Amino acid sequence: VASRRLVGRATIRRLPSYLNVIEAAHQEGQEYISGTVIAEALALESIQVRKDIAITGVVGRPRLGFPVVSLIEGIYRFLGWDRNKQGVLVGVGNLGSALLGYGGFAQRGLSLVAAFDVDPKRVGGDVHGVRVHHLDELPAICAERDLDLAVLTVPADAAQEAAEAITDAGIRAIWNFANAQVHVPANVLVQREDLSSGYALLSVRMGAGGLADEGR
Amino acid sequence: VASRRLVGRATIRRLPSYLNVIEAAHQEGQEYISGTVIAEALALESIQVRKDIAITGVVGRPRLGFPVVSLIEGIYRFLGWDRNKQGVLVGVGNLGSALLGYGGFAQRGLSLVAAFDVDPKRVGGDVHGVRVHHLDELPAICAERDLDLAVLTVPADAAQEAAEAITDAGIRAIWNFANAQVHVPANVLVQREDLSSGYALLSVRMGAGGLADEGR
DNA sequence: TAGATTGTTAATCGATTAACAATC
DNA sequence: TAGATTGTTAATCGATTAACAATC
Numbered sequence: 001v002a003s004r005r006l007v008g009r010a011t012i013r014r015l016p017s018y019l020n021v022i023e024a025a026h027q028e029g030q031e032y033i034s035g036t037v038i039a040e041a042l043a044l045e046s047i048q049v050r051k052d053i054a055i056t057g058v059v060g061r062p063r064l065g066f067p068v069v070s071l072i073e074g075i076y077r078f079l080g081w082d083r084n085k086q087g088v089l090v091g092v093g094n095l096g097s098a099l100l101g102y103g104g105f106a107q108r109g110l111s112l113v114a115a116f117d118v119d120p121k122r123v124g125g126d127v128h129g130v131r132v133h134h135l136d137e138l139p140a141i142c143a144e145r146d147l148d149l150a151v152l153t154v155p156a157d158a159a160q161e162a163a164e165a166i167t168d169a170g171i172r173a174i175w176n177f178a179n180a181q182v183h184v185p186a187n188v189l190v191q192r193e194d195l196s197s198g199y200a201l202l203s204v205r206m207g208a209g210g211l212a213d214e215g216r
Numbered sequence: 217v218a219s220r221r222l223v224g225r226a227t228i229r230r231l232p233s234y235l236n237v238i239e240a241a242h243q244e245g246q247e248y249i250s251g252t253v254i255a256e257a258l259a260l261e262s263i264q265v266r267k268d269i270a271i272t273g274v275v276g277r278p279r280l281g282f283p284v285v286s287l288i289e290g291i292y293r294f295l296g297w298d299r300n301k302q303g304v305l306v307g308v309g310n311l312g313s314a315l316l317g318y319g320g321f322a323q324r325g326l327s328l329v330a331a332f333d334v335d336p337k338r339v340g341g342d343v344h345g346v347r348v349h350h351l352d353e354l355p356a357i358c359a360e361r362d363l364d365l366a367v368l369t370v371p372a373d374a375a376q377e378a379a380e381a382i383t384d385a386g387i388r389a390i391w392n393f394a395n396a397q398v399h400v401p402a403n404v405l406v407q408r409e410d411l412s413s414g415y416a417l418l419s420v421r422m423g424a425g426g427l428a429d430e431g432r
Numbered sequence: 433t434a435g436a437t438t439g440t441t442a443a444t445c446g447a448t449t450a451a452c453a454a455t456c
Numbered sequence: 457t458a459g460a461t462t463g464t465t466a467a468t469c470g471a472t473t474a475a476c477a478a479t480c
Contacts, residue, residue, distance in 0.1 A: 008447060012420050013413035034461065042397050047449060050462065062455040062461045067406065079416050080423035094317035095343075098310035104395070109419075110411065112326060119239070127228035128310075133373070173422050175415065179236060179320070181258055195409065196324065197229035199391065200295050202407035203325075204228050206364065206389050207296035250437065263473060266438065278437045278479040318471060 011052045015075050017042055018049065022075070026068045034065030049199040081109040086147050088171075090162050091154030092132050095177055099151060101128040112151065114141055118158075135165055142169040149173035156180040165189075227268045231291050232324075233258055234265065238291070242284045250281030297325040302363050304387075306378050307370030308333040308348050311393055316368060317344040328367065330357055334374075351381055358385040365389035370395040379406075 021041045025033045034055065039046040050116045053066060060066040076082045085138035089096055092115050099105075100112060116135045117123055123134045133141060152159060152174050159178035166174055173189040176182060184190055237257045241249045251269065254260040269282060274290035276282040292298045305312055308331050315321075316328060332351045333339055339350045349357060366382045368375060368390050375394035384392055389405040390400060400406055 007420075009417055011445060012417050012462070013410075016412040016416050017397075017410060036461075045449070046461090048447095051448085051464095055465070060462055062463090063459080065455085072343040079418070081416075083423075085419075085422075094314035095311075098314040101310035104412065108415065110415070149418070173418060175418055181233075189418065189421050190412055191421070193411065193414050194233060195228075196320065198407055198409050199324065199326070200232050200297075201225055201228050202365070202389060202391055202405065203296045203301075204223075204294070205405050205407070206301075207299075210392040226471060252437075261473070262437090265469095267440095267472085270439070276438055277437080278439090280480085281437070 001062065006178050007055050011055060013173050014044075014048075015056075015079060017070065018052070019075050022071050023070055028073060030066040030068055032061070032066065033068050033071070035060070037065070041093070057089070061176075076109075083109060085110045085149060086145060087149040087151055087175075088138070088141070088147060089115045089130070089133065089151040089153060090117075090138075090166060091152060091158070091178070092119075092122050092127055093153060093155070096151075096153035097127050099153060106182055110149075115146060133216075135162065137167045138165055147171050149175060152176045152178050154178050227271060228295070228330075228371035230260075230268055231272075234268070234290050235288065238287050239282055242288060246276070246284055247405050248280040248282060249284050249287070251276070253281070260319060265333060275336045292325075299325060301365060302361060303328050303365040303367055303391075304354070304357070304363060305331045305346070305367040306333075306351065306354075307368060307374070307381060307394070308335075308338050308343055309369060309371070312367075313343050315369060315393075316346050326365075329361060329363075351378065354381055355385045358387065363387050365391060368392045368394050368398070370394050 011031055017039055019036050022033055024036075035049040036046045038044075041050045051205050053071070055058070056071075056074035056078045058066055058127050073082075077207055089100055089112050092100070096115065100115060105112060112130055115127060115130045115132045117132055122132050125132045134148075148171075148175070150171045152162060152166070154162045156179040159176070159180040159182050162178075163174060163176070163182035163184055167184050167188050172187060174182065174184065174191070176190055176192045179194070181188060181192070234254055237254050238249055243254075247378045251265040252262040257365075268397055269276070269287070271310035272287075272290035273414045274282055274287050303326055305328050308316070314329065314330060318348050320326060320404055331348045332354055333344060333348055334351050341348045364387075366387045367390070368378060368382070370378045372395040375392070375396040375398050377399045378394075379390060379392075379400055383400050383404050386405060389402065390398065390408055391406070392408045395410070395412075397408070398406060
């Protein structure tokens with residue numbers, strides 16, 4: 001464990017949802033927003049919101065709350081969303097296409113500049129304005145651009161191979177939506193998303209007879 | 217807090233990923249699988265796997281590990297995936313279409329029997345074999361069938377209204393992929409998925425200079 | 433048998449919640 | 457001013473990890 005963890009991952013995971021609330025307040029022209037208000041909007045405790053915000057370094061004002069603009073900037077800065085990132089997407093199936101069509105990434109500092117697949121029916125095409133190349137072209141395209149991450153949306157049985165192509169091409173971060181663990185060199189980051197874990201939680205809660213809290 | 221939580225949600229979230237590994241072992245004809253093997257495949261600690269499995273009630277055999285078939289059955293039973301559920305999907309955009317096309321739900325006991333949207337270009341159509349109706353028809357279709365849950369994949373600003381249509385139609389569980397919190401009666405379960413929270417984590421880890429662990 | 437693995441109890445760690453003085 | 461809110465320290469809670477006897 002080289003570097004001690006300073007900020008809990010639970011906190012980091014909540015910050016984007018705060019941003020939704022705070023940006024909505026900004027749109028309505030509000031200058032300040034209190035932890036209490038954010039907490040109510042998200043069904044959280046205000047103390048948790050205050051603690052989480054503390055890690056961004058943004059200071060609030062008693063009675064008023066936190067300055068909306070500074071707060072937005074502070075969260076963006078803390079998350080690294082103020083620095084632009086370039087990414088590619090590998091696997092242009094249903095989910096891959098959906099992510100290419102999601103407009104929110106650009107706002108969060110992520111540009112998906114190219115997509116890759118091995119299916120001849122997809123290669124050469126265009127999905128939501130992003131060109132689809134054959135996976136074999138990944139090294140060449142990586143050489144042209146300085147890429148920060150790859151979004152991995154291939155079927156489970158193709159995940160390991162695709163991850164190797166990605167790391168061989170020099171990309172050092174993978175956002176993995178494939179339904180499989182991938183094994184990569186130690187200097188490559190992998191963030192795995194597992195949709196079925198949320199469904200497991202819902203299913204258990206349904207069977208258990210319905211607690212009322214809005215669960216995470 | 218009416219009913220004490222017996223099993224941690226972290227445990228429940230991990231069970232589906234165990235299932236992937238165990239089912240793969242089953243396909244290869246293995247009769248037993250040890251906690252150590254599962255842990256290695258998922259980059260976890262074996263003690264964590266053993267503890268998690270304990271809650272399903274499946275007992276293992278020293279030296280051999282856990283019986284694969286019982287383990288699969290035990291996890292399905294614990295998650296409630298052995299009992300069939302019928303659901304609808306509301307919001308046939310990019311993500312909604314992707315989820316309708318995802319084959320894994322049926323195996324996990326979830327049938328999506330109808331989809332809804334308000335866009336005339338989508339209504340009347342067919343997405344991955346699922347009929348798209350106008351949202352106004354939701355009450356009528358719910359009356360015909362006994363529906364367990366709704367998958368919510370509408371834009372953020374339509375989420376609250378759609379959630380109300382869903383609850384008014386008598387559905388008591390919502391799997392919410394919309395980028396917004398929805399407020400529902402206390403007897404309705406909401407499970408929110410927030411894709412940007414995973415991206416926040418990855419982004420911070422990238423900025424922090426690359427810890428090697430495969431993060432959740 | 434020897435040794436790997438389970439299952440359980442105890443210890444540690446991290447995250448949430450409570451309490452409250454400081455502030456405007 | 458009175459009172460809502462911040463920011464911080466302490467207490468609680470839950471989840472992970474360690475330790476180890478029991479088992480085959």
